Amino acid sequence: MILSELNKGIYYVGVNDRTSSLFESLWSLPAGVSYNSYIVKGDKTALIDTVHISKAKNFIANIKTAIGESPIDYVVINHMEPDHSGAIDYIVKSFPDVTIVGNKKTIEMVEGFYGSISNTKVINDGDVLDLGDGKSLKFVITPMVHWPETMMTFEQSSSTLFSGDAFGCFGALNGGVIDAECDVESYIPEMYRYYAAIVAKYGTFVIKAIEKLKGLRINRICPTHGPVWQDYMMHVIDLYDRLAHFTPQNGAVIVYGSMYGNTEDIAELIARELTVNGVSVRMHNIATADLSVVLADIMRFKGLIIGAPTYNSSIFPPIQNLIEAIVSRGIKNRVLSTFGSYTWGPGISVKIEKSFESLNYDTVSCKIEMKQSILDNDLYNRIEEFAKVFAEKVK
Ligand code: FEO
Numbered sequence: 001m002i003l004s005e006l007n008k009g010i011y012y013v014g015v016n017d018r019t020s021s022l023f024e025s026l027w028s029l030p031a032g033v034s035y036n037s038y039i040v041k042g043d044k045t046a047l048i049d050t051v052h053i054s055k056a057k058n059f060i061a062n063i064k065t066a067i068g069e070s071p072i073d074y075v076v077i078n079h080m081e082p083d084h085s086g087a088i089d090y091i092v093k094s095f096p097d098v099t100i101v102g103n104k105k106t107i108e109m110v111e112g113f114y115g116s117i118s119n120t121k122v123i124n125d126g127d128v129l130d131l132g133d134g135k136s137l138k139f140v141i142t143p144m145v146h147w148p149e150t151m152m153t154f155e156q157s158s159s160t161l162f163s164g165d166a167f168g169c170f171g172a173l174n175g176g177v178i179d180a181e182c183d184v185e186s187y188i189p190e191m192y193r194y195y196a197a198i199v200a201k202y203g204t205f206v207i208k209a210i211e212k213l214k215g216l217r218i219n220r221i222c223p224t225h226g227p228v229w230q231d232y233m234m235h236v237i238d239l240y241d242r243l244a245h246f247t248p249q250n251g252a253v254i255v256y257g258s259m260y261g262n263t264e265d266i267a268e269l270i271a272r273e274l275t276v277n278g279v280s281v282r283m284h285n286i287a288t289a290d291l292s293v294v295l296a297d298i299m300r301f302k303g304l305i306i307g308a309p310t311y312n313s314s315i316f317p318p319i320q321n322l323i324e325a326i327v328s329r330g331i332k333n334r335v336l337s338t339f340g341s342y343t344w345g346p347g348i349s350v351k352i353e354k355s356f357e358s359l360n361y362d363t364v365s366c367k368i369e370m371k372q373s374i375l376d377n378d379l380y381n382r383i384e385e386f387a388k389v390f391a392e393k394v395k
Helices: 053-067 088-094 104-114 184-213 233-244 262-276 291-300 317-329 348-355 380-394
Strands: 004-007 010-012 015-017 033-035 038-041 045-048 074-076 099-102 120-122 128-132 135-141 151-155 160-164 220-223 249-256 281-285 301-311 335-342 368-371
Touching: 004 220, 015 053, 038 053, 038 135, 045 128, 053 088, 074 128, 088 104, 099 104, 104 120, 135 184, 184 233, 184 291, 184 317, 220 233, 249 262, 249 291, 249 317, 249 380, 262 281, 262 301, 262 335, 262 368, 262 380, 281 291, 291 301, 291 317, 301 317, 301 348, 301 380, 317 348, 335 348, 335 380, 348 368, 368 380
Parallel strands: 045 074, 074 099, 099 120, 160 220, 249 281, 249 301, 301 335, 335 368
Antiparallel strands: 004 010, 010 038, 015 033, 038 045, 128 135, 135 151, 151 160
């Protein structure tokens, strides 16, 4: 590895994963993912987070490149999810005198996942660990971004924030580490997808964390996934803040399930009419779409239109799964409409609409419910009328 020194004595020692096809065995990784880790070197040396166990060998090689045969004195654990804590055991075996640093919940999880470790140091919110030679680490407890133990670490002399999952994104690093070295535009859709899949449920905690960070003068953000943010730091904070508040942009997403293409016919007509009325539209067939891409678009756009056929007297299962994903994340501030189709069991459109009751959406009931096929229905006028009303709310 060619060493990346972010600031005097602060090194990137993370790894890329372009082998795993799924993150958390759930979310696709078309562009891979990076597991970021950093070294802060004063008189004492601290490692900030580790990496997924599958990359431990590369990780140790990167550490050696940064510090040679010097010891690691501390491993600061900002987040215990095993994509970051997986190599703890490996580090402890390689550096037997190392001290694991974390808050009370962190240390409990360390022992739960990796067994008893002899040297641990429990820190509290606001504590400072002096590394000597001008380097010091201040700990900022930020629970539920993304697990209960999550915290951030601030190196005070360089104003560097090690932020854990916050401000991270999918996408392996393609040679560049700092944003100025990266094709940033390629990471922004991966940030939406990452946030929608991993962080969205915890928006209120992201907001609290961002508020708490306002007391710090930050020069760079070093997340656990994706580029280090310097030039684009404010842009990324703003994007996370908007996502956490579920602030949408104009436009609409249509997601539908369709067994034989009849429900899809309605989706196409709605999309066309919305477009004629000036709405930017994205469409997804839930049977073939990537759920993380669908959720990312739902996080992005104001209008949400969902359609499905009746299936076993209920909602077509992949759409039911999508509804659960939206409701469990508590995605707010959307304009909703639903449509459905049936052969002999009507009422699916209303059933879908009711599934979202807890989210208090601004709902436009389009009453578009098709019996069997579009041939037997006078739906065109209703779709035209619906599209005019819906368009006014989302453009
Ligand atoms: Fe990247 Fe929540 O772990």
